[in-house]
Amino acid sequence: MSAQDILFDAPGPRARVRNNILTLLSVVVLLLIGYVIARRLDREHQFDGKLWKPFIRGDTWTEFIIPGLLGTLRAAAVAAVLALVFGVVFGLGRLSDHRWIRIPSAAVVEFFRAIPLLILIFFLFSGPSAIAAGLNREAPQISAFTAVVVGLMLYNGSVLAEIFRAGINSIPSGQSEAAYALGLRKGGVMRLILVPQATTAMMPAIVSQLVVLLKDTALGWIIAYEDLLNAGFNQIKANYGNLLPAAVVIALIYIAINLALGSLATWLEQRSRRSHKTSARTLSTASALPGSAGMSISD
Amino acid sequence: MNWDVLFDFSPLFKESGAVLDSFFATIRLSVVTGVLALIGGTVLVAMRVAPTPVLRWAGTLYVNTFRNTPLTLILLFCSLGLSDTLKFKVSESSSVNFFWLAIFGLSAYTAAFVCEALRAGINTVPLGQAEAARAIGLTFSQSLRLVILPQAFRAVIAPLGSILIAMIKNTTVVLVASYLEAASQMKDMFEEYGATLPIFLGFAIGYMVITLPTGFYFSWLARRLAVAR
Numbered sequence A: 001m002s003a004q005d006i007l008f009d010a011p012g013p014r015a016r017v018r019n020n021i022l023t024l025l026s027v028v029v030l031l032l033i034g035y036v037i038a039r040r041l042d043r044e045h046q047f048d049g050k051l052w053k054p055f056i057r058g059d060t061w062t063e064f065i066i067p068g069l070l071g072t073l074r075a076a077a078v079a080a081v082l083a084l085v086f087g088v089v090f091g092l093g094r095l096s097d098h099r100w101i102r103i104p105s106a107a108v109v110e111f112f113r114a115i116p117l118l119i120l121i122f123f124l125f126s127g128p129s130a131i132a133a134g135l136n137r138e139a140p141q142i143s144a145f146t147a148v149v150v151g152l153m154l155y156n157g158s159v160l161a162e163i164f165r166a167g168i169n170s171i172p173s174g175q176s177e178a179a180y181a182l183g184l185r186k187g188g189v190m191r192l193i194l195v196p197q198a199t200t201a202m203m204p205a206i207v208s209q210l211v212v213l214l215k216d217t218a219l220g221w222i223i224a225y226e227d228l229l230n231a232g233f234n235q236i237k238a239n240y241g242n243l244l245p246a247a248v249v250i251a252l253i254y255i256a257i258n259l260a261l262g263s264l265a266t267w268l269e270q271r272s273r274r275s276h277k278t279s280a281r282t283l284s285t286a287s288a289l290p291g292s293a294g295m296s297i298s299d
Numbered sequence B: 001m002n003w004d005v006l007f008d009f010s011p012l013f014k015e016s017g018a019v020l021d022s023f024f025a026t027i028r029l030s031v032v033t034g035v036l037a038l039i040g041g042t043v044l045v046a047m048r049v050a051p052t053p054v055l056r057w058a059g060t061l062y063v064n065t066f067r068n069t070p071l072t073l074i075l076l077f078c079s080l081g082l083s084d085t086l087k088f089k090v091s092e093s094s095s096v097n098f099f100w101l102a103i104f105g106l107s108a109y110t111a112a113f114v115c116e117a118l119r120a121g122i123n124t125v126p127l128g129q130a131e132a133a134r135a136i137g138l139t140f141s142q143s144l145r146l147v148i149l150p151q152a153f154r155a156v157i158a159p160l161g162s163i164l165i166a167m168i169k170n171t172t173v174v175l176v177a178s179y180l181e182a183a184s185q186m187k188d189m190f191e192e193y194g195a196t197l198p199i200f201l202g203f204a205i206g207y208m209v210i211t212l213p214t215g216f217y218f219s220w221l222a223r224r225l226a227v228a229r
Helices: A003-007 A013-043 A049-056 A058-095 A099-114 A117-134 A144-169 A173-181 A186-223 A228-240 A243-274 B010-014 B016-048 B053-067 B071-085 B094-124 B127-135 B140-155 B157-177 B182-193 B197-225
Strands: none
Touching: A003 B094, A003 B127, A003 B140, A013 B053, A049 A058, A049 A228, A049 A243, A058 A099, A058 A144, A058 A186, A058 A228, A058 A243, A099 A144, A099 B197, A117 A144, A117 A186, A117 B157, A117 B182, A117 B197, A144 A186, A173 A186, A186 A228, A186 A243, A186 B071, A186 B157, A228 A243, A228 B071, A243 B053, A243 B071, B010 B016, B010 B182, B010 B197, B016 B053, B016 B094, B016 B157, B016 B182, B016 B197, B053 B094, B071 B094, B071 B157, B094 B140, B094 B157, B127 B140, B140 B157, B157 B182, B157 B197, B182 B197
């Protein structure tokens, strides 16, 4: 149900006039804001052709932007696969009947969800070699790529574990009771009854989390991973001295990718709501589900 | 063998003043950003549900732009773009300037998420509620004030709590806007004492002391105020 239907009646003659006046006023205000920004940009000579020209030349794309984009996508893809595996393992761990599996899984998931990803990446980047040196072992070389990917895996994997758990829990208990009554065992109930239905229900939430993961690869910039942000803010700027144009182009690329992923999530959500293959309530793409760290400790 | 890298918590105690100061900086950032993002998000949601198409488009454009851009990029844009290239200054003192630039970027980013949560809240109110309100003769502002918004606000407490916690964790990224808070303090201590496990754990616990109680509080509040349907 759209918000307009709830908040407003169908406009009558007076409301229509009022809406037209409001439209005019808001157009004027928006144009005014746009003008102020444009004048500021013009005053600092940001519209000069020489700042924007690099982006219509092929070598800017082949030398900086595309390698940067590949760096971002590579980190995101590897981290996404690892995070899904991590999420399944720890999500199942939290659903286990054995307390000695359930409690450690819960502790791991809640820990990584409660701390900022950035300090985790810092520690993963420089921690292992410092600790190895202290223990007189050969220091491992941790590349920026490894630190970013492992950090993203631990954080997003923990969030995915919660999504996974919420997905399994959203299936009515009658489903597993019926399966047990048919004589299936725990593994069979999970594999044949719960997971297939939960997958449909949690697909949208998983895809939305992948958008978060893709955006978070940009944190790699801080430890000098060569991603899209690095291409824009370091390499292109160093070559052409055009920070703002580079930022705008890079931002547009991120927005395009994330909007595409986001609309995939919305499409999956609508498909899942229509689906008769699952009895689970669809986990929406909204950030609402599941709650943040500390908000879902119920067991 | 030097076991200090695993068990020596003394650097944290030696620098306890600086560590506490850095966490106060984090809290200061979070509080100001939280207030500004809530105001910004409310304005945006008013635009996104307005009966005027132009405002709806502008709101949608803003939300899609900021929600899909990495925070690192936004904050870099604030520090390098606004401050260095466009010569946008809030204050002559550079630390005050960077504080407000960081707040500006973080609030602009968080407001988009607040807007989406509030909009989802309005959408959780069943259409029948509005129809019933009109049927008993409530005016537009009465039905909004007495029926729809109270239900909408109570539905978004938990999502707003999640956004608040995510925002507290995101204050670490203001590192790129050159404002000193807990994450940059940890980085400095890594450089001075080496990247040892106890320093990392100390800061991780510091963040958990802030985020976990916030989470408990919001989930308690959400349960307490949930609308029974």
